[in-house]
Amino acid sequence: MSALWKRRQADARNRKRGTKCEHASFTPLVLSACGGLATGASTFYKRLASLLAEKWEQPYSITISWLRCTLSFSLLRSAIQCIRGARSRCGLAAKNLPPVDLVSAEANISL
DSSP: OOOHHHHHHHHHHHHHHHHHHHHHHOOOOOBBBTTTOOOHHHHHHHHHHHHHHHHHHHHHHHHHHHHHHHHHHHHHHHHHHHOOOSSSSSSSOOOOOOOHHHHHHTTOOOO
C-alpha cells in the first residue's frame, strides 16, 4: 500500500511541476468501479454544478442531479462499448444533451 501511495504522490508532484510552467491546473477524475468519486473528482463536479446552476439559473440540487445522471449514463455507455465494441466504423456520434429544465420536468423533480 505504501508503494501505491508513493507513486500517487510522485505523480502529483510531476503534474504540479508541469502545470506551473503553463499556469494551468489539472484534476484527475478518478472513479471507482462501484461508482465512487475520489476527493478531487467530487470537488470538481460540485464546482462544475455550482457554475452551471448559476449560468442556467437553475437550483443547485437539480443541476447536480442532472450532472450525476449524465455522468452515470456516459460511464454506462462507455462500459457497454468496451464489452460489445463499436457498432459502426465511425463510432458513436456526439449527442446533444437536453436542457436541464426539460429533464427535470420529465423526471418530475419538484422544488
